[in-house]
Amino acid sequence: MAALDNLVVTTALPVIREDLDGSLSALEWIVNGYTLPFACLLLFAAGLGDRFGRRRVFTGGVVVFTLASALAALAGTTGELIAARVLQGVGAAVLLPLSLTLITASVPAERRGTAFGIWGAINGLAVAGGPLVGGAVTEHLSWHWIFWLNVPVGLLLLPLIRLRLPESRGTDGRLDFPGALLASAGLLGVVLGIIRGHEHGWTAPSTLGPLIAGAAVLALFVWWERRAPAPLLPLELFRSRAFALINAASLLMFLGMFGSIFLLTQFLQIIQGHGPQAAGLRMLPWTAMPLLIAPLAGVLTDRIGGRPVVGWGLSVMAAGLAWFALVADPAVGYGAQLPAFVLCGIGMGMFFAPAGAMVMGSVPAGRQGVASGVNNSLREVGGALGIALLASVFAARGGYAPPTAFVDGLVPALWLGTAALLVASALVFAIPRGGPPARGDGNPAASLDRGTGSGSEGPGDPVGAPVTAAASPHALHGIDGR
Structure with missing residues (x-):
């Protein structure tokens, strides 16, 4: 449910726009209203599970997500739908990290690799199928049923959680409440300013105010994290050049x-x-090509490392967006668009699994869980910023009517997306070929001090070398709750 609702609404947006008389900014917030709290609360939700019990907090997340889905289905205005999507994002931020830690507690060690493989496959299938499921449900039922479908699933899960999942807690019960509030408020201000830029102008007080305030709050967040006893975002991770660059590329x-x-x-x-x-x-x-390409990319990563696979994958995806920009026309046929779709799918498939291994390979084993959490959060923030920025370019250069105006806005927006992917590719190729050991020595702090300052000291393992499930089975795929 959590993965599907990232993109399930995208193919329903035109119908929602007509049904609820929504503006471009409202459509952006229908998507961003989900991804922003999802991004901002991932690490915080994992901490709540450590402190109060993972099964208990996970149950609360299912309740919130199910209730929010019902509210979204009942929404009669874009404002009501956006509010429900925000609440959905809060629930999803609880479901994703705690599902991983609960699997760790529920499944014997010798079977966790299989369990996490199933978990990853279901998430990949849900993300890939989002636009198709949303389109089919919208066309044959209504857009409301995109959200109604979650309700029986959530209600079925609640007794199963109680009966089948053991309770577990983390070893460190401290929570960084100030850090969570500062990060959420700062990101909200920045994205709100970007969205308002194309509505009110980039020099308008209603645009500059949130942008400046958001940037100031994010700066305060960095200051706090340097001094917090249990930081939400351990900034020492970014001393690793490899970690910093792969996360920037992911965003x-x-x-x-x-x-x-x-x-x-x-x-x-x-x-x-x-x-x-x-x-x-x-x-x-x-959207479905990664299901075919990702396993092949994993095999290739075993042979040559993740750096070239991810770098070239981003370049291939950039070529796909550039193809779209070059052929964009109201009357363009699907045959002319198909190579662009395929290139984007191949590039995306080359990115996912190797990028995760690169994140894990750039930090000591003791920090792999929080490193994966940081990476997941930045990906969601990148998605929210992408919608805001590309929609801003679209609105500044074009509009919904006539068809030529839509293309006039679409083309420069796609070129911006192409540029972002090319910069991401360059960042990946800037990662040193050699990096610090990913396994650590049981003392994460010592490991960080010893080899992550530049990401290239010592022979180490190749950056992007695969990380085995035995080293940190739950960290490889998500957040370990700390």
Whole structure:
């Protein structure tokens, strides 16, 4: 449910826009209202589970997500729908990290690799199927049923959680409440300012105010994290050049991907006249390709390391967006668009698994859980910023009517997405070929001091070398709750 609702709404946006008379900024917030709290609260939710019990907090997350889904289905205005999506994002931020720690507590060690493989496959399938499921449900039922479908699943889960999942807690019960509040408020201010830029102008007080305030709060967040006894974001992780660069590349990749999908799903429906289901099917070469490519990328990573696979994957995806920008026209046929969809799908498939291994390989084993949490959070922030930035460019250069105006706004937005992916590729290729050992020595602080300052000291393991599930089975795929 949590993964599916990232993109399930994208193919329904034109119908929602017509049904609820929504503006471009309202459509942005229908998507960003989910991804922002999802991004901001991932680490904090894991900490809550450590402190109060993971099963208990996970149950609360299912309740919140299910209730929010019902409220979204009942929404009669864009404001009500956005509020429900924000509440959904809060629930999803609890579900994702705690599902991993609960698997760790529930499954014997010798079977965890299989369990996490199933977990990763279901998440990948949900993300890939989001536009298609959303389109099919919208076309044959209504957009409200995108959210109604979550309700029986959530209600079924509640007794199963109680009966089948053991309770567990973390070893460190401290929570960084100030850090969580500062990070959330700062990100909200920055994204709100970007969204308001194309509505009110980039020099308007209503735009500059949130931007400046958000940047100031984020600076205060960094100051606090340097002094907090149990920081939400351990800043010493960024002493590793490899860790800093792969996270920056991840943010830019999701910026280009989410922003482009946001606009292209609307192009297929509003301009080319396809129904929601047909639009989802046409997007499938992009969104489903990672299911085929990611396993091959994993094998290739074992042979040559993750750095070239991720770097070239980002370049291939950039080529796909550039292809879209070059052929964009109200009357362009699907045959001309298909290579672009395929290139974007191949590039995305080359990114996911190797990038995760690179994140894990850039820090000691004792810090792999929080490192994965940071990476997941930055990806969600990148998605929210991508929608805000590309929609701002679209609105500044074009509009929804006539069709030529839509293309006039779409093309420069796609070039911005292309540029973001090319910069991300350059950052990956700037990662040193040799990095610090990923396994650590049982003393994370010592490991960080010993080799992560530049990411290249000592022979170490290749950056992006695969990390085995035995080293940190739950950290490889997500957050270990600390």
